[in-house]
């Protein structure tokens with residue numbers, strides 16, 4: 001999209017503009033009095049036009065909303081800026097969360113920014129090391145729970161209930177959802193005032209799908225937009241309680257005790273926001289579906305090698321889902337896939353075999369290697 005079609009006047013060039021991002025939408029956030037945001041300039045992430053995958057899949061308009069470009073590399077920053085701002089307003093000192101990784105990285109950074117203490121509880125041995133590096137370097141206190149994310153969250157919620165001095169930062173905190181809903185406003189603006197036909201995104205604890213749906217509902221109820229998108233929630237086949245409820249037409253979610261997937265960010269069997277997620281999917285006329293781990297890896301690699309976008313495994317689930325959704329989309333559908341986290345956080349899942357890379361001892365070796373590659 002070419003945005004500068006005509007030469008701007010010099011005066012308008014210097015006019016102050018509020019950049020795209022979470023706080024551009026301050027009027028849509030639930031603060032009654034003026035606040036000073038604890039911000040790292042989150043949001044305002046690119047809506048990238050897919051050229052190769054779009055053609056391969058025979059789709060009309062396909063966009064990738066690349067949330068990995070947020071300050072700590074995931075969509076969590078949108079909610080964290082708002083929730084940490086709220087925490088400072090309330091005079092909270094110690095912020096706590098259970099996390100599959102990205103929430104802890106984001107909380108640690110925003111707590112540092114707001115001069116607050118961060119405590120993060122992670123399931124032992126199950127968090128991508130890049131995310132732990134972030135939590136460490138930002139100075140969070142890291143504690144482990146022997147068990148999975150669901151058990152870690154239950155433990156934290158139980159303790160917070162009895163200790164009001166601790167401020168809970170998981171997505172049951174409504175201020176997180178308020179920040180995350182701004183993705184909907186932003187996509188609407190980036191599409192030139194249009195609502196996409198479909199928003200496809202990964203679902204774990206189900207906060208994000210609920211938040212984005214809320215954003216689109218608000219745009220419509222405020223008379224800014226006229227329609228709503230269909231929400232498509234994608235889960236890994238081994239961790240799919242929402243998909244199960246959707247497929248069985250249940251109005252409740254049966255927790256999965258032993259959720260399994262290599263996409264650790266969405267390895268969640270007992271999603272806290274299940275009720276809102278089911279409502280978003282059903283009320284929007286959308287759907288929920290699974291993809292396998294091997295489809296996730298293939299989609300991640302294709303997105304990286306064909307579109308130049310490196311996302312973490314969980315974030316590749318909407319791309320993996322596209323192949324299955326082809327029959328669902330109308331010929332002129334506008335589709336937005338939300339890629340939620342940056343691939344650099346999750347490097348363990350990429351095999352790098354440096355031993356196989358030829359070692360050069362001179363220019364001739366380089367030419368030989370190029371030649372053998374061309375002939376092989």
Ligand SMILES: Cc1ncc(COP(=O)(O)O)c(C=O)c1O
Pocket residue numbers: 074100101102103171202203204205206207208209265266312314315340341
């Ligand atoms: C990269 C990534 N994608 C998706 C999700 C799932 O989001 P939600 O728990 O809001 O459904 C998470 C949650 O941790 C995540 O880190």
